[in-house]
Amino acid sequence: MRQFSTEWTPDQIRDFGRKPLLLRHGHAENPLFADDALARLIEATPRSHFHVNTIDRDETDPRKWREGDMSGLSGLDVMAAVARGNIWVHLQRVHETSSAYRVFLDDLFADIERNVPGFRSYRRSMSVLISSPNMNVALHADVPGQSLWQVRGRKRVWVYPPQPPYLPQEKIEAIVLQRSGDTDLPYDPSYEAGAESFELEPGDWATWPRNAPHRVRNADCVNVSFTTEHWTDELRAGYAVDYANGLLRPLFRGADLSRETRGPAFMAKFAVAAAHKGWRRLAGRTHMPVTVDFRVDPRAAQGFADVAPHQIMK
Template identity: 80%
Template structure:
């Protein structure tokens, strides 16, 4: 019998996707996350599939999250910049870049589905995160189901309930509709009383309910981790409702609408969301404009230098 790549305590399988969880995995020593493999992956990742970001280490205002670039740099130079600076490199959909990461992703979800009764996932993806010592990742909310897997270094993760005031309904609608970024969320220090917090070291992983806002603070060491995203029928239904509610909000005076995923109203919203998404793809009205205002530089103190701002569509 093959060894499981994840470890579960009693009761955790039933809470998967319902509550924030802290679990263990066995990929911390995988050669996929060696320096040599990461340098190769950086160089192989196309511009459309990476982000480079920075924010002041103690900043809590997610609007201060900045976007940068690293096109043309070697993987070794990027790793050096991360090690000495204050940047966060996000290599998206690495399963599309290398079959080895696709195999690892498929193996992980096969393992999760063996442990979680009735869970079936599709449209899965893996992103690799390489981030600086004490890097602060702004409060944000993701649209698909998501888990964070720690490989090297230590970080603390704070997870907040996916409801107002932590997640105003209009904010998640705008994120789903790509009218705003996933960091467009309010923050107040009083939120900490409702947060669940986990410290992650090599071999730890954590997962949380759909859209739960979260933020991250690295320990005083370079961090390597990866995220996995997935969809299920339940997640897709919730996404469709938020999408349709965002379209309908102006017609109802900005009033919040039901997020119910059953019944005639849900079916009408699902149809509206599907039709609107189809129209956007046909007209090319999709994607998000990003303002780039810095460039990775391994010789700079913070690992980057400011540049004249310009925009890209991603």
């Protein structure tokens, strides 16, 4: 078994998944993240499995996050656009695209589970991020458990508590229900007083509690990172409660409902969420429209050119 992370401290073991943490890993030089491997991965990733985004470098409103396209371009052209421009390439579920990344992902979580007694994960996922110098990644909140692993370059991450005002309850419910995107969050400069911030260098990785809003700014260098997502029974229970609360909110005149994950009320909400998710799958309502308004262009100053807005389902 390969060793992925350095020795954990007792505090890190106790706080994993419950507090923002900065740890170390041993894969900054892994050939899976070399330029040639990344170029091949870009070319192999289907349209359904990638996002390309941009936002002005000084923009703080996460709703200004824009979606683009890179279909048909060579991996080297995309990487050239990243190096000279202002774009963020997100290759999703790379473990489904390449068996090498699937083995890597399985080994990585086996290592975490060996180091953190009682931690058992499933439905794991891995994404690769290739982003421009000084790229500003909008404030957003993810649904599963998540970690960010730095491979190349440097970036700063700000993590905010997963509670109001940083994360209003109705916002995470809408994200869970796919009624809004993960960047549809309020932001105010006063939030910085409540943030924890990490400077990530090659070999660092950060993790935080479920749904904790976070934003990222790259240093003046190309960045290569990867993210991992996972589920546990505890995370699944929290997801089910948020899902059901979102469905029930109109019946309770918009009031926040309990997020408790034990007891009869929780079991009823779990059943409501499961039934509704089953109906959505049968009805084919598991995707949401995304507006695309630019295309990656390695010749353009920002690494992309605007195109007529059009919608795709993601």
